[in-house]
Every structure is written in structure tokens, then in C-alpha cells.
Amino acid sequence: MKRVYMRALLLCFGILLSVTVKSQMIENLEELKLNSGNEIFRNLGKAYRAPSMAMKDYWVWGSSVVRDKAGKYHIYASRFPKSLPFHPGWMVASEIIHGTADVPQGPYTFSDVALPARGAQYWDGRSTHNPRILFFKDKYYLIYMGSTHPFEEPKFNELTLDSKWCIVGRSNKRIGLAVADSPYGPWKRLDEPVLKTKPNTFYSFLTSNPSPFLQKDGSVMMIFKGRAHTENGKYSKMALGMAYAPDINSPFKVINNDQPIFSVEEQGEAEDPFLWADNRGYHAIFKDHVAKFTGERGGGVMAHSKDGIKWVMDKDPKTYSKTVAYEDGKTELQGQLERPFIFFENGKPAYIFFATMDGPGGFENATKSWNMVIPFK
DSSP: OHHHHHHHHHHHHHHHHHHHHHTSOOTTHHHHHHTOOOTTGGGBOOBOSSOSBOOTTEEEEEEEEEEOTTSOEEEEEEEEETTSOHHHHHHHHOEEEEEEESSTTOOOEEEEEEEOOOOTTSTTSSEEEEEEEEEETTEEEEEEEEEOOOSOOOOGGGOOTTSHHHHHHHHTOEEEEEEESSTTOOOEEOSSOSBOOOTTSTTSSEEEEEEEEEOTTSOEEEEEEEEOBOTTSSBOOOEEEEEEESSTTSOOEEOGGGOOSSOHHHHOOEEEEEEEEETTEEEEEEEETTOTTTSSTTEEEEEEESSSSSEEEEEEEEEEOSEEEBTTSOEEEOSEEEEEEEEEETTEEEEEEEEEEOSSSSGGGOSOEEEEEEEBO
16 A cells, blocks of 8 residues: 555656646756757757847737848738737737848848738738748738637736637637738738638637748648637637648648648647748648647647658657757746747758747746747757
8 A cells, every 4th residue: 555655656746847847947958959869959059139029019929031032031920019918919909010131030120010900890800910921923922810809909907818809809710811012011911711610620610820831833731720619619729730722822721631630639739830841841840738749848849741641750859948048158948939930041941930928937927028039050
């Protein structure tokens, strides 16, 4: 009996230790990177202290960057006012903004609001978020998440996850497309999403977090996040899926027989994917939401696929950590580290952008947020 008791005690201690470790700063970060077999993690340099994009009176979140023909760089990011809580303020009041810089890492200077609110009657009328920018045949394409609700503007203390704004705003999340001849706009927004929900699928409740990859023939593969309706009137855990469009101006169709690329039951929730491809096949990095693969809740995971349908985890899956080494010699634990975006130069990863915030962790603890850049070695 004593032995059984001791085993139970040790197991509880182990679980407690594991949870504690996941929330602490990694002290041997550089050693882990040096010894990593992951091609992204081992080649991460030191983060720039200066944000690529930050704004005093706004929460600023995930970004995407493109270079124009003249050699100028353009960033598209999300912002929403600090008069609302960070979460779920983004769900009901986000807008996609545009900034410019002469170097890819920035800092970027605010230029304009690319996709502002446009009225509750539009599917994306009250929130635009998660921008991904593409350039193809002299046109710029923004793929993003949009949502709407029919209510008055919420006040800070009214906006909670159980409030009417959040319930309706979350259920209306869809993936859309906007097109422009110039990175400065004006942007033509479609009146319908390019990836809607579908009954009896893992994305019957919402579609969000798009990361498209434009292929040489003009077709587009896209990884995205979905949630399903559940019997209790709620929604399922987050799952990642793949969608395809024969050209950038066409609606997307989910492939893999409408199944997610990973089993949520077996592999846990995942979100914030970034997709790219090379001569080896497709590659994706995403947030390890429940510490299934990295031992770090919120750390990054990498997976590979030959066809975009069957995916396998990298042999050494840890791709990034919430513990970040800065160029000034300091190492800090970020409150959150999300929305990875890799900027490529000459076909090789040059910089990775993240949405991040201060605080001891959790969206409710932050006082500021910004977009971070880490160069590759």
C-alpha cells in the first residue's frame, strides 16, 4: 500500500513539475538551439529589440510582409484599441493596417488602414484579422479572417468571452480575400468569404488563421484553423486543415475528405500555422497549444508533407520557444508568442516575425503587444 501511495505521490509531483517547467523561462536556450536537429530552431538568431510594428494606443498583433518592385517593404498587421481588453477585443474591433520600411526587419512606419470596419451587414464588417499578403501578376492579395456582429460598440467591462459580442463574433469568423493594384490600396473586398464553414465537418463552426502558399502555376494551398459545432451548443477544440484553390481569385475547397491533417484527440490542439514549400515538399510550423510535442505550452512545432494531405512531425519538432534571446544579450520569457511568419529572400528563410506581448503569460496580463522579428543565422 505504501508503494502504491508513493508512486501516486511521485506521479502528482511529476505532473506538477511538468506544468511548472512549461511556464518557466528556458535557461539553456542557446545550448538547445545549438544541439537541435530542427532546421528552423537551430538557425534562429537573436531577436531585434526594436519592434517591427507597435502603436501606443493599440494592441498590435500578427503580421505579414511583402517587397514591392521598387525594393520597398510593406507590412500588414492587426490592431485594435486598448480601450478594449486584448482578448476578445480582436474578435470584434480589429482592423488590418499597413506600414512601410526600407529593410525587411523594419521598424515599419504606419501608412494607412488597409481593411477598416465597413458595417455590420458585411461578413467582415466589424473585424479583420490574421493578414497574409501575396503578390501575383502585378496585383496584391490579402487573405485574412473577418467577422461581424449586429450590436452596439462594447465597453471594456462588458466584453467577455461569454458576452453577446464574443459569442456572435466568434461564430461568424470566416476567411476572406481583398485585392489591390498597389500595396497602398484601395482594396477590393469580396462580399462572400473564400472559405466558408461546412456542416458536419471539423470547420462547421468557423474558419480562421489562414496561411496560404502561392504555387508556380498560380494555384494556392492554404493551411487554416477550424472548429466544429458540438452537441452542447458550444464549439470543438482547434484543428488544422488544408484547402486548395485552382487560382488566387477562386474560392477554396478543403481537401483530405474534409478531415483535419492531425487528430485533435491524439495530438492535441494546434493553431497559428505558417505554410511554405520547396523542392522537398510542404512544410508547416504552428503553435503547440497544449505542449504535446515540445514540452512547452505555446512553443513551436514543425511538420512536413509530400502532398499537403499526409503530414508527419519533424524528427526534432521544436521550432521556437516563448523564451527569446535578444541582440542586447538579454534572454526573456514572452507573455505570448504567436502568429509566426517567415520572410524568404532568394528562396531561403531570412527573418521570422511573431506577434508577442509582455506580462507573465496569458492575454489578460499584458500591458503592451508588438510584432517581433528574429533573423536567421
